Amino acid sequence: MTAGTAGWLPLSAGERSVAIEVLVHGPLSRTELARRLGLSAGSLTRLTKPLIESNLLIEVAEAGAPTEARQGRPSQPLDVVADSGSFLGFKITEDTVYCVVTTLRSHIVARYDRPLATHDPAEVADLLGAMTAELAAEHPRLAGIGIGVGGFVRDRAVVGESPFLLWRDVPLAELVEERTGLPVVVENDVAALVEAETWFGAGRGLDRFAVLTIGAGIGYGLVLGGKRVSCAEEDRGFGRHWIVDPNGPLTPDGRRGSAVSLLTIPNIRYQVQAATGRDRTYEEILALAAAGDPMPARVIGEAARALGTLVAQISNFVMPQKILLAGEGVGLMDVAGKTVEEAIRDNRHPLAAPVDLETKVSDFHDWARGAAVLAIKVLVLGSAEA
Amino acid sequence: MTAGTAGWLPLSAGERSVAIEVLVHGPLSRTELARRLGLSAGSLTRLTKPLIESNLLIEVAEAGAPTEARQGRPSQPLDVVADSGSFLGFKITEDTVYCVVTTLRSHIVARYDRPLATHDPAEVADLLGAMTAELAAEHPRLAGIGIGVGGFVRDRAVVGESPFLLWRDVPLAELVEERTGLPVVVENDVAALVEAETWFGAGRGLDRFAVLTIGAGIGYGLVLGGKRVSCAEEDRGFGRHWIVDPNGPLTPDGRRGSAVSLLTIPNIRYQVQAATGRDRTYEEILALAAAGDPMPARVIGEAARALGTLVAQISNFVMPQKILLAGEGVGLMDVAGKTVEEAIRDNRHPLAAPVDLETKVSDFHDWARGAAVLAIKVLVLGSAEA
DNA sequence: GGACTTACTTTTGGTGCGAAACAATTGCTG
């Protein structure tokens, strides 16, 4: 914790809830906060005082346009000191390192990617260090770094196992801290995205919330009571053994008819290539399916039915208030959204509450942003339970 | 609240946790309670005092056999005043009313069933009133009544809709209270069983816990953070639209290959009868399958695979710490437990944590006990959130 | 019988909250 912003931590539970509310929902007056958090006005005075003194919050002048010139003493909105720090979020893939610079409120202010030529831990750390140094020039007040990696991560610091990097027990946080002098948080990429969405995104304030990602693989995250549930198979590839259609296609990766076989981008491309002999990009396949080309349409249709079935199963068993669909592969929804909805209907009780399904097309920078958000969460507001 | 035991309620949060711990885990000393609840010794003195004064708890003499003559001041175990009240639990089926009498600690001390000749609400209430009067003679200190009904129940009091009784908006709690003078709690039967298991049974102290029941129908309940999650389709028949095997059997009830078609007792009997022409009881079918008779073995094998698939799906998506399998149809596990386990393995990641699966053969009296437990929970310890 | 051990009680002090009184700042009205 070499953060220069000093006395931010630790926060009490009440203080943290205030800080999060302001961080997430923008400037808010004390009265408004009291209403939202169900606290008394007096408590708000007490809770906000140390936050203001420690320079995390600040009283901002009422916006230039006082929306409605109300009677009474004007409210004094509180806001986070947005420029009190920027955060870096990295997403490491097999061949590229994606990076975003975000504000304290997780808005992306810059993107910066670099190819990854080696998988040697020290050299990867060197690359991250170099990228950080370059970005530090433009963004002087870097306060922390979040790194998302596909694989199993321990203690938000050590990459226990990463199949595609061929890493075992690499203390990545330490390596990068040494090179940057900044506090570093490492987490599994899916977990980081889920935490970010829980906090700032689709899952804000929800009690039961599920995330399903489609891309190179399948990701799944469950948030209950505002906390992410972690499990053993997480980070070792979800969906490889979720058999959606026992008669489904057999692909190099994943069991026959598994979610991975039916839904991931590499396996969809494999299916099309195996049948037509031509390798096409995912976008091309989607376009062909939309245009009615039978073979791609069949593959995409099967994928859409599988997705709908999965969503229905999650709804049936978890009963979440919302399901977020994210990842590079959700373009599927644009082409075959109707099929997905049909499949959901087919696997749900007609009287069941309709599924609140949100689709969010995301690229690798969104994964990086997830890591940045986790860094904000951990570094600014205190560990926030490992 | 006509309970004669007077000043039980209301309890503070701390008092309630103490009361529940003693209720569920038998006599416990204050020190032991402090350890279990993570409180200081002083707090226990404070919390137990009003409970003892209001006659909910009592200091019992150390059991006649002081397991180990320990050094130091002997502990003073606390226990609930078990005979301070009995509770009735009813389960209403299409043709029978099942009833159990339980102690405050939910031990069944008597069973009493009566055929149900009519579905007229007033007459059903009359029957429950008559049964209560008869039982009151033998069990003088009746403190409350819980009633479990298949169907949709509002506010723990009104049967909103019950398909098999053909009821709509029947204020059952009121009707029975009028006739018995006792406080009455009405709940959906599955919900009551789930609550009971969460409290006294397999789900004790767990954070994520799922219940799957097999019998005349499929029941499903989810407990997160110690609270049961309720949903719209609950009480209107689970599993009718859970398609487990798209190529599965078509039965009069439920969609082709649905959990209901594959797993419920009536539909298993239907399948066997349709194939062999002979109507057999569920137990006969299980015995035949165990003996190797091909047709019953096939039906039971399919059912077992379906059950395993369901359990795996619940594990994959909900990640519960435990799954309880209950109902009249779990005899399946004895005959085809291996097949169930295989199916679970086939649909789970090999590295995933093994499923903690508990099987509990239950008859209608267990459903009735569930209702009684809910009555205990609501009446003794204060509404315990509707 | 004295030393020791364990269980429980009492006391003390701290924390976090709400209720209510109070101060501050504006718009509206006569």
Next chain:
DNA sequence: CAGCAATTGTTTCGCACCAAAAGTAAGTCC
């Protein structure tokens, strides 16, 4: 412009809860 109403924020007080520490009770061990 004075006075009032409306609204926000602050201060003070008291309550509920809890942990820590010190004190008391009731037994065993030598």
